[in-house]
Amino acid sequence: MDRYYAGVDIGGTTVKLGMFSHTGELMEKWEIPTRIEGEGENILPDVAASIEERRAEKGGNIMGIGIGAPGPVTDDGVVLKCSNIHWPVLDVRGKLSKLTGIAKVKVGNDANVAALGEMWKGGGRGFDSIVMITLGTGVGGGVIVGGKILTGAMGAGGEIGHMKIRLDETEPCGCGAKGCLEQYVSAKGIVRMAKAEMRRDSVLSKITDLTAKDVFDAAKEDDEYALSIVDQFARYLGTALANVAHVLDPEAFVIGGGISRAGDIIIKKVEKYYNDNVLYALKDKEFRLAQLGNDAGIYGAVRMVL
């Protein structure tokens, strides 16, 4: 009888699922919609039913389920609140275990779980202490120490996007504070910086609906203003990661999310500002691009139960 393991990554719109062999090979992946009506009470039953359906097609047994959720999660698998999927405080481990009859269920915060996935099969391969930062609409982070997710007392470890990087910022971040890293290195933050002091001689000034990708593309074409924005971006991110290193001293940093598709230009510049701002013992860490894209979550989730 074959033995399988399921990895689940719950997002605001879709739930990503993967079925893995007991050696950790991804055998198939699929998605289902995230039904957030009410208190999101359909989500876990939908997950359980979808996994059982695939299992029944294949035959065999599911030996464990790992699951990433978009909110703070305690070490014993209780989600403390996920506002974007309407979950209240919820014992996800207990509930999913009951729904599926599978004893081995583990739950983690989605950003932390993605970091674990990248360490296992992606940009962080070969290391066992990494910090992953995900640069998308917002900025997420995940911390792995000694091969394990650093959860934190309130499940809020790795919230690197809300480290304060500028004390003199006057505009508020979405979180209410001012000067958070997210205000400078998220997609939205990069566009905000580019618009703030736009120069007429830059190609960026001709673009309506400017995106972060436009900024990086123009920088690659040597547009001076775009290069200066990328430089600011790298300065904030490199300095923030230096601050993280002074706390954690990881082996490597993995940079993911939509922005990271800009590629090596990011690594090179961020590395420079990082090295300018760390103690000698912390210099020359490895900087890597994430490799698993949207699959990092299901990989990391299943890694928790393998």
Added chain:
Amino acid sequence: MDRYYAGVDIGGTTVKLGMFSHTGELMEKWEIPTRIEGEGENILPDVAASIEERRAEKGGNIMGIGIGAPGPVTDDGVVLKCSNIHWPVLDVRGKLSKLTGIAKVKVGNDANVAALGEMWKGGGRGFDSIVMITLGTGVGGGVIVGGKILTGAMGAGGEIGHMKIRLDETEPCGCGAKGCLEQYVSAKGIVRMAKAEMRRDSVLSKITDLTAKDVFDAAKEDDEYALSIVDQFARYLGTALANVAHVLDPEAFVIGGGISRAGDIIIKKVEKYYNDNVLYALKDKEFRLAQLGNDAGIYGAVRMVL
């Protein structure tokens, strides 16, 4: 036959030693000079001889030795360099074990070890994930996660004093970078801030050889200028600890070192700025003063082997 455990804290001038019962009670403590001549090659033999001398007086056996050293230490007890006691890269665990014939020797960075001591028997009692910050001439830090020291890949975890807090600083820190936390919250940093914009109507303007203690004393007497300096100090420290919390999400912060003798005024103000700058899930952490003073090191050291 009685069983004892020794805790050792190596400083630049003296080595502090403590003999503990197997239940962790401090039975006696003493000091010897740190002989740093050459490559500091006398230090470990001196430690071994001093421990053996005390053991011989008492009778009984030493079951383990824990030791804190002022530099980066790897998980397997190798000190990567301690410039102030002239040590090169040194296998302290192996060497002390050979000198004493005791198999159980553990080594940690002194600031991390002090944090462990405070968690065990001092200001951090009752928690198992804390961040300790030591405000003295410089600023040290130690991180404990799940009851264990977070060492870091290069033994440089917890170097909180060199997190960058101001991007616009023009004066360099001792480490070479600019804008390190240490430049604002160490004894030297506080005096520097107070001197920078000294006001004639402050009692501080009449003091030659101004100290950080003077600043806190004047603040307690409601000297307006001194209060504004304490407020700046608290803003930098509270913001830096908020940044640490976004990475680690500890249960509590313990503030130690000479500056912490100013007492509750520090806790109250730092807590305020901390809460102003963290995500909701991280608010209202515990802030405690360190309680063990110079004994934190020997307590933490012995804790590693108990």
